[in-house]
Amino acid sequence: MPRHVLQFLLACFVSAENVAAADPEPEVQSLQPGVELSLVAEHPQLVTPTGLDVDSQGRIWVVATHTHLPADDYTGPSHDEILVFGANTPEAGNDGDSNRSDVRNPRTRTAFYNATTATMDLELGPDGWVYLAERDRILRIKDSDKDGKADIEQDLVVLNSDAVYPHNGLSGLAWHPNGDLIFGLGENFANPWKLTGTDQVAIRGAGQGGVFRCSADGENLRQLTRGVWNPFGTCVRSDGEIFTVENDPGERPPCRLLHVVDGGDYGYRRQFGGEAHHPFVCWNGELPGSLPMVHPTGEAPCGVATLGRGLLVPSWGDHRIDFMPLRRRGASYDADLKTIVQGGRYFRPTCIARDPSNDDDNRRVWYLADWVDGRYNAHGLGRLWKLEIDLTQAKDWLGPLELEPKNNAARLAERLRKDEGSFDRSQLMQHAGDDDPFIARAALVALSRKSPSWTVPEFRRWSADERQHAAQALALAKAGPETWIKALLTDTDPHVTFEALKWIAFAEQKAFLPEVEAILNRSDITYDLFEAALATWNTLNDKPGAGVRDLDLLLARVKDNDSSPVLRAFALRLLPTGPRPTSDDGPLVRSFPPGLNVDLLRTLLEVNDAMLSLEVVRTCAANAPATHALLTEIADDADRDPVLRAEAVAGLAAVSADHLDLLLRLCDYEQREVREEALRCLRSQELSQQQLAAVKQIGQRHPTSSDLVQAVTDLKSVKDGRPAVEDIKAWQSLLDEIESPPNAAAGRRIFHHARVTSCSNCHRHHGRGSVVGPDLTSLGERNTTDERASLLKSILTPSADMAPEFQPRTIVLKDGRTFTGIRLRSYTKEQLRDATGRTVTFNTGDVESIVDARVSFMPNGLADTLTIRELRDLIAFLQHNADASPTGLRNQTTK
Structure with missing residues (x-):
């Protein structure tokens, strides 16, 4: 999350101290047949919950966070709690109103552990281990003496970084069918970071989030994807397909559902600032070599779970639970969005987990954590919900339950990623130009493995398209910059030069600052190349966030009589x-x-x-x-x-x-x-x-x-x-x-x-x-x-x-005024980008309703x-x- 957003939120906290009523109503209602939501527990039994999981006995394990930006006068524990709600007593009584429960027969509640901070997720593992994601480490805890309390703690993956913000570090735990642990790392405020596993395998990075995997004991750490904002919730299907949802889009709404593939790059780079446009940043596969989202989600999703061919995605900011049926689209998927539960202002679901003890042929059960209030700091409120779906009643909106088999495009992309099929260079170049971005990306990754054998003379004989693909592959392979970047910068094709500039900016190759300045002074430069060179120049001069909007630099160039008129025009x-x-x-x-x-x-x-x-x-x-x-x-x-x-x-x-x-x-x-x-x-x-x-x-x-x-x-x-x-x-x-x-x-x-x-x-x-x-x-x-x-x-x-990512929202205020725009964020305030490009902000208490506008901004x-x-x-x-x-x-x- 950008610092300016953090400052905005902290300001909200001051004005929102008395926002919540003593017992705020969730106002939830089921919108689809066969869907039932019932209350299991609430504050003070648990507060500000994040991660949760359910064991084979039906016990619910949930993180109650007390360390997420607590106010100075917060009276809760000094560490987060790992709570267990037992399954051995009747569930909370229900008087027929799923919005409320009198909790006459509460489940047993025990505190399993109370020693972690900034705990973002929980996943039950084999052999009695409970896996946790703190902001700066993945650890596991265990009750070795069977007294109901964890007494063993082991670090598996440690994040070293100067950043301390709670929820843009590690999160998004999920198990792969092969036994590997999948997890996410957020954008970390663009600070440099180092991830280290138990076998001392280390990965370094900065400026972007990603999805990683390691063995259950923290070995064999490797990065799957890059170019994401904050993959806070992740799930893996039985066929090994991985999906993640991003918790925050910043200035680039909407939040994204991503199909995670090995070697994937989803376009985002935090170090380049919060401007909605940057030549090296994209959000939906707009740049060559990047991958698009499957579909936009609701605002601020924190979890995702499988259901049939689709996914259940709770939305913290939109107060709802959505079902997203997946369909094969080439080597990946597309989806629709169907809301199955809608709540009010005080329904903010976070993570979701399926109950393996409660399934039968016609019924599925999940549990959801609920943050309740829009304040980001620990506030003493929280709920736990049970979501039941009757499959026979839900069949019309749910669709088939069996997974869709892989098609030819998906199989080809998989072979390319695994380097199967003995593809030669010309075949890989052809696939790198495929209209399917997942095939093209897989081919680029395969090309990067072949790039060490290339020479500059043979590279120069290739076509312009092949040279552009090669430039991307060389950057992926981290080839020798002294040899290759110089060759790319002098290429006759501007697309190749663009890729060279992007490589220089990503790797912060300051040795090439003179060459970048030379490009900025070329009178034959294209506008796109001017933008790229300007962004690279700012990055090499320790101003990556300036992007292409450095007022002083631009104004100086405009006024420079010695500059080319073309450059002054740009x-x-x-x-x-x-x-x-x-x-x-x-x-x-x-x-x-x-x-x-x-x-x-x-x-x-x-x-x-x-x-x-x-x-x-x-x-x-x-x-x-x-x-x-x-x-x-x-x-x-x-x-x-x-x-x-x-x-x-x-x-x-x-x-x-x-x-x-x-x-x-x-x-x-x-x-x-x-x-x-x-x-x-x-x-x-x-x-x-x-x-x-x-x-x-x-x-x-x-x-x-x-x-x-x-x-x-x-x-x-x-x-x-x-x-x-x-x-x-x-x-x-x-x-x-x-x-x-x-x-x-x-x-x-x-x-x-x-x-x-x-x-x-x-x-x-x-x-x-x-x-x-x-x-x-x-x-x-x-x-x-x-x-x-x-x-x-x-x-x-x-x-x-209308593209879902550009669907406007209409806010109706209690005084009757209406505003329509692209929703940017929802906390204790609502923010829209209106049709003029301006950001407008409203107090949540002034909002009567927020609805999806069915009419495009385009008249x-x-x-x-x-x-x-x-x-x-x-x-x-x-x-x-x-x-x-x-x-x-x-x-x-x-x-």
């Missing part, structure tokens, strides 16, 4: 800005950071470089209220390039009502780019009858722009005669009927237009825009007909196939506000997969 684009509306219902604009002002932008314009001038205008467009005078000068300057003028006109969209005279004059201009951007700015403006009549005449003088004229004079008629939004083929035919060629540059202006679409309010593209929705930069890599159909469907019916009916040509150009821009910076833009002489 730096200008990356300067951090903040969103703000022009009015309560007005378009969104971006506020400038300190040091960036109109005078500096005028100075940059005088450099008279085509690309830098274009970047200046686009920067002005993002804050039109402050820069409208400069935009109008450029828009009205007949000596300037028409493309630059068109960008300036489009930039006036946010303040178009203040510049109607100029726009009305320009919409009759001979240069089509200028004319059509002026027409676009007039759309939805209140025009007089005389002005409307003048615009109608423009359609006669410039018939190629008649569709945009119609959109100004009668916008509702634009959609007349169009097919149903579900008829994608008919829409594709409409696009194909347009005689003029697609115009990606116009599509780019439409994408960023402050009034017509406002796509960049939510989406990022080549460094511009926001991160509320998915980054669309790489959307056009395939540029296929199928991709165009997919884009059309997303625009026409945005809520039909329905967007296509109704666009002409068919505009829709075609917008899709062309997204498919073009380029910055759409017109190379034909000539340098100008500035008046």
Whole structure:
């Protein structure tokens, strides 16, 4: 968990001392047939519980934590308790209301151990051993003299690190069918760490979490996966498939369910800070060589358990228990999410364990720990629940119980991971480019084992794709940097250079700082490579968290007259800005950071470089209220390039009502780019009858722009005669009927237009825009007909196939106000990232309800506000997969 989040939480603790009632109600209800939840025990019998397990006699073993950020006046024990609730007495009485129990007949309760701190999980092992995960060690304890108390303690895996936060260290215990112990390590605040097993095998790392395995006695320690945030809950199926849930997504919601495979990398790196964008970090397999999630989970899951073909996942932050049925998807899985139990504010389930003593053909039983309150510190509340599922009643939502057999893709990935099949280099290279990320990743791992035999001369003869795969494999193999990084940095393919920069940043190879600086000074650099080099430079200068948003560094580059105009343009684009509306219902604009002002932008314009001038205008467009005078000068300057003028006109969209005279004059201009951007700015403006009549005449003088004229004079008629939004083929035919060629540059202006679409309010593209929705930069890599159909469907019916990770939540406050956004976190406060990219925070006590919004942030009916040509150009821009910076833009002489 980032330090800024910790500070946020600690502040919450102060304001939340009296949040919980004396006996807060869980308000749980079953939502699916055959599901029953009943209370077994509660405070003061147990408090703030985390890990639990159930033995063959039906006894429940649970961790009651007293050391998790306790307040100064906390009165509980000084160490955590390992409690055992016996099965030899009737369970708690139940008066028919599963929300409450009078606990007339409590189970016996004994304290088995009371000597650990920051105890996150518990797993029962063979031969009477009880395995525990503390923040900084995996240990096992045992009752050797049969007195009901543990008297032997053995360390198995020890974590050495300066970090001390309770729950981003070790956790997530589970047994593999072969007898190995599986466990997780959180991101550890990016501090360096060392894991050591009982045979002194040691693994070192920093900046990321991972999943590990060792023998039951702590030997043969090895790392399975990397690139995770906090794998707090883990389970292993009977076929050996491993799944883990991540407890916290930070600034990258949602929390993830991951399919854990040997050698997997899931994209996250804590050392690169909390920004929602970093060129070397991904959350759902966006970067080559990384693996995607199976499916988003609820907020802050702490446990996961198997059920049939699916998984049970309690959600601490969403107060619920979900069932996630798994389906084979290539070499991995996808899933749905079905909520089976929903609770209120004081139902916060943590870990879950199946009762092996209580199964029969038609019934399954699990037990769940419940943290109860949203405060992170030990607070004296806790519950223990019994979850029963009648399989006959649950069959409609549960699906098949038998596991789905492996398919060909899964078998191939397994062979690649095990290095079976005697794959040669060319075969592995082919598999490394597979569309299935799990096959591609397995092939990269196999390639890394072959890389010691490679030489630089043969590497240079390979194709660009093969060299990119080789670069990833060499980094995995930790090949000799002196030989290989130098070769990769001088490669002609920017993707290979990108991989070299990522390798340098991950390994903190400070010896290559001069080479990185040389790349940052190259005038032929691409934008993506500039971002990568900038992030690497910051890392090598001990500022990895600065990422690509180092204000001082960027501003210095923007002002540097000796720098290439291209580099100054890229730096200008990356300067951090903040969103703000022009009015309560007005378009969104971006506020400038300190040091960036109109005078500096005028100075940059005088450099008279085509690309830098274009970047200046686009920067002005993002804050039109402050820069409208400069935009109008450029828009009205007949000596300037028409493309630059068109960008300036489009930039006036946010303040178009203040510049109607100029726009009305320009919409009759001979240069089509200028004319059509002026027409676009007039759309939805209140025009007089005389002005409307003048615009109608423009359609006669410039018939190629008649569709945009119609959109100004009668916008509702634009959609007349169009097919149903579900008829994608008919829409594709409409696009194909347009005689003029697609115009990606116009599509780019439409994408960023402050009034017509406002796509960049939510989406990022080549460094511009926001991160509320998915980054669309790489959307056009395939540029296929199928991709165009997919884009059309997303625009026409945005809520039909909404990606779960981008599903908005709606918070209704008790005063009647509503807010919709992407949920970031839920503790004693609720936080959303709204449609503008801003983070908004609410006190939990002010919240009436939180529901999943069934409607995407992307508005329905967007296509109704666009002409068919505009829709075609917008899709062309997204498919073009380029910055759409017109190379034909000539340098100008500035008046």
